[in-house]
């Protein structure tokens with residue numbers, strides 16, 4: 001199981017102060033050094049966290065695999081064709097959402113998505129679609145000729161352990177089996193954390209997880225002790 005680390009929220013923290021730090025590119029390099037097999041960032045239309053400058057630098061710096069999450073718009077396609085990430089993950093995007101809220105409705109948007117996907121693939125970019133664990137949607141994604149799918153684990157992740165969560169997990173398992181059966185590479189992500197990731201890790205058809213928020217949150221708390229000690233040491237210099 002490969003781990004792709006989403007670094008968006010290092011940029012969220014930077015933008016909270018419109019500052020130069022924390023530097024998301026540095027976060028990407030540290031994540032790679034610690035064993036991440038891929039780096040993910042989402043360039044949103046409103047540029048609320050990742051900017052084009054970040055994307056260009058990440059393209060230069062990332063040694064593993066750069067996955068650009070984006071909406072299927074003409075603006076984003078142009079940027080992707082210029083920057084050439086290794087993978088483009090197509091996601092739905094609503095301006096007022098806090099985070100991506102669900103998978104892309106490929107069935108409703110197939111006329112637009114078909115040529116959109118092919119144009120990216122012609123440029124050598126592998127295309128992924130973020131998709132709910134819904135067999136019909138996954139079948140349509142397969143018909144569109146995408147290279148891989150990322151199954152949305154958001155519903156599973158939002159539930160507490162119990163019957164409803166077991167059902168959501170079973171949907172992810174079924175979706176993974178169906179996707180792999182179509183010849184697609186199967187990834188998963190959204191809302192995964194240190195408490196809920198293991199049942200997803202156990203699904204043999206899933207080869208990669210995309211995880212962001214919980215890792216950034218743990219890094220902030222885990223790094224706090226040292227950060228305070230370093231500042232205290234400077235205050236001792238008087």
Ligand code: PXP
Pocket residue numbers: 006008042069089091099100130150189190191192210211212213214
């Ligand atoms: N996959 C997709 C398509 C996403 O949009 C996100 C959130 O940016 C993630 C995975 C990672 O989710 P989280 O930050 O909850 O780990």
